[in-house]
Amino acid sequence: MTGSSVFYIVSTPIGNLEDITHRAVRILREVDMILCEDTRTTQKLLDHYYISTPTQSYHAHSSAVKENDIITRIIEGKTFALVSDAGTPTISDPGVKLVTRIRSDVPLTQIIPIPGVTALITALSITGFGGNQFTFYGFLPHKKGRASIFDQIAESERVSVFYESPHRLLKTLKELAERFGTNRDICVARELTKIHEETPIFNAQEMYHYYLNDPSKVRGECVIIINK
Numbered sequence: 001m002t003g004s005s006v007f008y009i010v011s012t013p014i015g016n017l018e019d020i021t022h023r024a025v026r027i028l029r030e031v032d033m034i035l036c037e038d039t040r041t042t043q044k045l046l047d048h049y050y051i052s053t054p055t056q057s058y059h060a061h062s063s064a065v066k067e068n069d070i071i072t073r074i075i076e077g078k079t080f081a082l083v084s085d086a087g088t089p090t091i092s093d094p095g096v097k098l099v100t101r102i103r104s105d106v107p108l109t110q111i112i113p114i115p116g117v118t119a120l121i122t123a124l125s126i127t128g129f130g131g132n133q134f135t136f137y138g139f140l141p142h143k144k145g146r147a148s149i150f151d152q153i154a155e156s157e158r159v160s161v162f163y164e165s166p167h168r169l170l171k172t173l174k175e176l177a178e179r180f181g182t183n184r185d186i187c188v189a190r191e192l193t194k195i196h197e198e199t200p201i202f203n204a205q206e207m208y209h210y211y212l213n214d215p216s217k218v219r220g221e222c223v224i225i226i227n228k
């Protein structure tokens with residue numbers, strides 16, 4: 001058994017493959033194994049940078065048996081990098097359970113972040129809403145707890161940020177329009193770093209109609225930012 005192994009949490013691009021650090025590329029080359037949310041998605045990134053490190057899947061539904069196996073190999077001194085499909089692992093992405101297990105089962109392991117992109121910070125940076133104080137809600141619950149989050153946002157003196165999927169975008173914008181009317185500005189940061197990137201800012205009511213009137217834009221990934 002080795003004294004301390006190393007487990008890297010590596011941020012990867014959210015679209016444009018150039019958005020990765022030199023250090024991340026080097027670490028992905030050097031580790032024994034890359035744990036991927038989806039090996040096929042990560043393989044495109046690895047091919048782009050001629051990285052031939054073996055990959056293995058690790059996702060939200062990975063079993064305790066798989067985690068045990070990873071823990072055993074960490075104890076043997078193997079080095080791992082954890083990546084998700086896009087952005088920073090564990091931020092609305094798999095990895096929290098595994099990191100917690102490593103911290104409790106193999107506490108001498110150095111868990112090292114390799115920083116890079118995360119969609120919420122990328123989105124917030126172009127709004128002009130201010131990035132000193134904000135609340136990030138991850139993905140909103142679909143039913144229970146949703147109304148109370150909208151209440152919190154309404155009462156909040158901070159910028160509010162959450163992730164949204166394209167097929168729920170219109171429903172959410174409708175709810176925001178009903179709740180905030182013309183009183184609050186919203187940015188929908190869509191397809192960041194990709195060909196069809198757009199980051200419109202309108203009040204809640206205008207934003208709903210902007211997307212309602214152009215269904216061709218109701219696609220891709222987006223972050224919703226609501227000004228205070």
Ligand code: SAM
Nearest residue numbers: 014087088093118119163164191192221222223
């Ligand atoms: N771990 C990721 C991160 O660091 O941002 C987030 C993963 S979460 C499963 C995926 C969500 O992130 C998407 O539904 C969307 O809200 C946001 N997202 C990811 N890539 C994006 C992009 N290129 N443009 C806008 N939002 C994006």
